[in-house]
Amino acid sequence: MAKARTYASAGVDIRKVKSMHESLAASFFSEIPDFVLPIKGHYAGLFKSGSQTLAIHCDGVGSKILVADWLGKYDTVGIDCVAMNVNDIICIGAKPLVLVDYIALAKEDALLVRQIMKGLQEGARQARCAIIGGETAILPDMIKGGKRPFDLAATCVGVVEKKPLTGEEMKPQDAVVGLESSGLHSNGYSLARRLLGKKWWGEMLAPTRIYVKPVLEMLEACQIHGLAHITGGAFSKLMRIGNFANVGFRLDRMPKTWGIMRELEEKVRDDYEFHRTFNAGIGMCVVCPMKQAGRVIRIAGKHGIKAWLIGKATDEQDVVLEKGGKKISLL
Numbered sequence: 001m002a003k004a005r006t007y008a009s010a011g012v013d014i015r016k017v018k019s020m021h022e023s024l025a026a027s028f029f030s031e032i033p034d035f036v037l038p039i040k041g042h043y044a045g046l047f048k049s050g051s052q053t054l055a056i057h058c059d060g061v062g063s064k065i066l067v068a069d070w071l072g073k074y075d076t077v078g079i080d081c082v083a084m085n086v087n088d089i090i091c092i093g094a095k096p097l098v099l100v101d102y103i104a105l106a107k108e109d110a111l112l113v114r115q116i117m118k119g120l121q122e123g124a125r126q127a128r129c130a131i132i133g134g135e136t137a138i139l140p141d142m143i144k145g146g147k148r149p150f151d152l153a154a155t156c157v158g159v160v161e162k163k164p165l166t167g168e169e170m171k172p173q174d175a176v177v178g179l180e181s182s183g184l185h186s187n188g189y190s191l192a193r194r195l196l197g198k199k200w201w202g203e204m205l206a207p208t209r210i211y212v213k214p215v216l217e218m219l220e221a222c223q224i225h226g227l228a229h230i231t232g233g234a235f236s237k238l239m240r241i242g243n244f245a246n247v248g249f250r251l252d253r254m255p256k257t258w259g260i261m262r263e264l265e266e267k268v269r270d271d272y273e274f275h276r277t278f279n280a281g282i283g284m285c286v287v288c289p290m291k292q293a294g295r296v297i298r299i300a301g302k303h304g305i306k307a308w309l310i311g312k313a314t315d316e317q318d319v320v321l322e323k324g325g326k327k328i329s330l331l
Contacts, residue, residue: 005191005267005268005270005273006191006268035049036048037053039092039166041240041243042166042167042240042241043088043089043091043092043228043229043240044056044088044092044094044158045057046092046160046164052159052160053160053164054094054157054159054160055089055094055159055160055164056155056157056158057088057089057155057156058085058153058155058156059081059084059085059154060081060084060151060152060153060154061077061080061151061152061153061186062186062187062189063189063190063193064077064080064184064186064189064204064205065077065150065151066145066146066193067189067204067205068205069146069147069148069149070146070201071202071205072147073205074112074115074116074119074148075115075116075118076119076122076206076207077116077119077152077207078101078116078117078118078120078121078122078123078152079119079120079122079123079126079207079210080119080123080185080186080208081119081120081123081152081153081154082099082120082123082127082129082154082156082210083127083185083207083208083210084186084208084231085099085154085155085156086099086123086127086129086156086158086210086212087210087211087212087229087231087283087284088229088231089158090158090211090212090215090216090227090229091165091227091228091229091240091241092158092160092164092165092166093160093162093163093164093219093227094158094159094160094164095158095159095160095161095212095216096127096129096156096157096158096212097129097130097156097158097159098129098130098131098132098156098157099124099130099131099132099154099156099157100131100132100133100135100154100155101120101131101134101135101152101153101154102135102136102137102153102154102155103116103134103135103136103137103150104136104137104139104142104143104150104151104152105138105143105149106138106139106140106143106144106148106149107138107140108138109148109150112148113136116150116152119207120154123210126210126212126213127210128212128213129156129212134154165219165224165226166241166244167225167226167240167242167244167245168244168245169225169226169245170226170241170242170245170247170313171245171247171313172312172313172314172315173290173312173313174225174247174287174288174289174290174312174313175287175288175289175290175292175296175309175312176238176249176251176285176286176287176309176310176311176312176313177285177286177287177288177293177296177297177300177307177308177309177310178254178281178282178284178285178286178307178308179209179211179214179282179283179284179286179300179305179306179307180209180281180282180283180300180307181209181230181279181281181282181283182206182207182208182209182283183203183204183206183261184203184204184206184261184278184279185208185209185230185279185283186208186231187278187279188232188234188264188277188278189204191268191277192204192264192278195267195268196260196263196264196267200260200263203259203260204260208283209305211229211283211284213303214299214300214302214305215227215284215286217299217302217303218286218296218300221295221299222288222295222296222299223288223289224288224292224296225245225287226241226245226286226287227241227285227286227287228240228284228285228287229283230282230283230284230285231279233276234276234278234280234330235249235251235275235276235280235282235285235319235321235330236330236331238285238319239317241287242313242319243317245313246315247313247315247317248314248316248317248318248319248320249311249312249313249318249319250311250312250314250322251310251311251319251320251321251322252321252322253310253311254280254282254308254310254311254321254323255281255308255310257280258281261279261280261281264278265278265280271323271324271326271328272328272330275321275328275330276330282308282310285310286307287313290312293309297309318330318331319331
């Protein structure tokens with residue numbers, strides 16, 4: 001197989017995906033009922049139920065499932081599934097409450113489902129989120145390829161106990177603190193699978209870090225202006241919150257990559273492509289007043305997570321990586 005070095009050549013064009021999302025969002029928000037809060041383009045949807053404001057999000061694991069199938073190890077991708085939902089839910093300032101899962105199989109496979117559920121249950125434990133139901137579909141004409149083909153997704157609902165964290169309070173000169181990732185998390189695998197050899201398969205399967213506990217503590221103890229989960233599109237994702245405050249971001253203090261990220265950076269050989277596809281070791285960005293950055297970093301450390309001041313908010317609506325004397329727009 002040819003060694004694709006760009007995400008687009010591996011079959012995922014982020015610009016086209018973004019355009020598609022914008023088109024969908026425009027149709028969704030053309031006519032909405034009164035109980036829905038029009039938080040267009042954020043990490044989760046918001047709606048009112050009685051006196052409560054609830055957040056909802058749906059996501060899956062993606063082609064990381066193929067790595068699980070290569071290794072014949074299926075008991076961790078459930079953690080990824082939970083993580084991809086709860087890490088987005090907390091970006092709107094919501095506490096995850098409940099989750100329902102969806103497993104699509106090529107055929108009946110009770111052992112596989114038990115392994116998948118093991119990961120889902122562990123992810124829910126880490127996120128303090130209850131799994132209250134789900135659906136299993138047998139779709140032999142649709143789910144194909146590999147040894148034990150399946151797909152996995154979930155929907156999560158959380159509660160906003162104060163006011164939604166849209167990002168509108170962000171200001172130029174606010175600090176951007178990066179929280180360490182546990183590896184690739186669940187994004188960029190269409191390219192990573194083409195670039196990395198078998199010796200990296202184990203690290204490719206490392207579960208996505210769940211940031212619920214440290215972030216909820218930060219929201220209680222610190223003045224947090226914005227949160228951005230670094231997933232598909234990598235650091236361009238910062239504009240999901242930047243657009244609410246008409247700010248942008250300058251990333252001029254990114255830590256050096258290590259391990260699997262260093263390997264990918266060397267193989268991609270393009271700063272724009274790497275930082276637009278992979279998380280570069282940063283799985284969550286916390287935006288806060290500069291004087292609060294130290295406290296955010298200490299709370300992360302308390303939960304065993306390294307954190308760094310990686311940049312700041314600016315008055316230019318762009319995400320600019322400064323590296324090696326170059327300024328690179330990631331939009």
